[in-house]
Amino acid sequence: xxxxxxxxxxxxxxxxxxxxxxxxxxxxxxxxxxxxxxxxxxxxxxxxxxxxxxxxxxxxxxxxxxxxxxxxxxxxxxxxxxxxxxxxxxxxxxxxxxxxxxxxxxxxxxxxxxxxxxxxxxxxxxxxxxxxxxxxxxxxxxxxxxxxxxxxxxxxxxxxxxxxxxxxxxxxxxxxxxxxxxxxxxxxxxxxxxxxxxxxxxxxxxxxxxxxxxxxxxxxxxxxxxxxxxxxxxxxxxxxxxxxxxxxxxxxxxxxxxxxxxxxxxxxxxxxx
DNA sequence: CCAGTATCCTGCAGGC
DNA sequence: TGCCTGCAGGATACTG
Numbered sequence: 183x184x185x186x187x188x189x190x191x192x193x194x195x196x197x198x199x200x201x202x203x204x205x206x207x208x209x210x211x212x213x214x215x216x217x218x219x220x221x222x223x224x225x226x227x228x229x230x231x232x233x234x235x236x237x238x239x240x241x242x243x244x245x246x247x248x249x250x251x252x253x254x255x256x257x258x259x260x261x262x263x264x265x266x267x268x269x270x271x272x273x274x275x276x277x278x279x280x281x282x283x284x285x286x287x288x289x290x291x292x293x294x295x296x297x298x299x300x301x302x303x304x305x306x307x308x309x310x311x312x313x314x315x316x317x318x319x320x321x322x323x324x325x326x327x328x329x330x331x332x333x334x335x336x337x338x339x340x341x342x343x344x345x346x347x348x349x350x351x352x353x354x355x356x357x358x359x360x361x362x363x364x365x366x367x368x369x370x371x372x373x374x375x376x377x378x379x380x381x382x383x384x385x386x387x388x389x390x391x392x393x394x395x396x397x398x399x400x401x402x403x404x405x406x407x408x409x410x411x412x413x414x415x416x417x418x419x420x421x422x423x424x425x426x427x428x429x430x431x432x433x434x435x436x437x438x439x440x441x442x443x444x445x446x447x448x449x450x451x452x453x454x455x
Numbered sequence: 456c457c458a459g460t461a462t463c464c465t466g467c468a469g470g471c
Numbered sequence: 472t473g474c475c476t477g478c479a480g481g482a483t484a485c486t487g
Contacts, residue, residue, distance in 0.1 A: 275465080
């Protein structure tokens with residue numbers, strides 16, 4: 183589900199609502215996520231901690247508990263963080279509940295269980311196997327210079343590379359599809375066959391679509407919502423994602439569907455080369 | 456190292 | 472109505 187704009191939307195909402203709040207209880211079920219969830223161990227690390235900062239690395243959220251460490255959260259495909267009053271009923275597939283001193287609860291809900299919740303002791307972040315390998319943030323200023331040469335030396339389909347979190351951390355299927363449509367590049371095109379100028383254009387379009395989506399609170403397709411329950415409104419701005427068979431908004435040809443790197447991709451045969 | 460595929464899991468839409 | 476299939480916003484462990 184959540185890509186950079188959605189995760190950033192969640193981060194901002196948490197920072198607004200939870201900064202300075204103390205965790206008084208942690209409960210959950212020992213369920214199998216990407217890694218097994220251990221609520222008892224998380225309780226040992228988290229109870230008594232004050233939520234100091236809320237950071238994002240790619241699609242990962244880091245909830246800093248004073249100086250003791252951070253709760254690392256990845257939402258996978260179907261993960262959500264919700265902020266509720268204690269007495270509100272739990273949604274199905276609620277795996278972890280942090281109760282705050284004011285009796286509100288931060289809840290982690292994830293039906294498909296592709297997500298991740300893990301405690302990172304202070305100082306361990308730099309050695310974490312996945313975090314350490316993440317590429318730069320797509321919104322970084324120098325990306326237009328740094329990304330194109332890294333793409334140009336690879337023979338894989340350009341879309342697969344945009345989705346590779348070690349190359350670039352935060353882009354998923356929606357925004358990769360949108361950026362390629364905006365840049366007029368076919369998703370299956372081998373990156374090495376695209377000129378540096380067009381790869382720069384792609385990078386510019388990628389940054390633009392991500393920035394616009396952040397200002398819209400992300401894309402709600404089915405069930406994405408910020409922790410306070412707000413839906414993202416960027417879905418109405420999608421030009422390619424999910425529009426297979428519908429006319430291209432630039433050249434009117436019907437969009438096609440292709441599978442690239444195992445992911446569904448909508449693209450226009452008229453204006454994406 | 457690189458590219459491509461299979462796999463984890465539930466829910467939902469569509470076809471019959 | 473119910474059953475079946477395929478597909479879904481992601482990451483990773485494999486294979487060649």
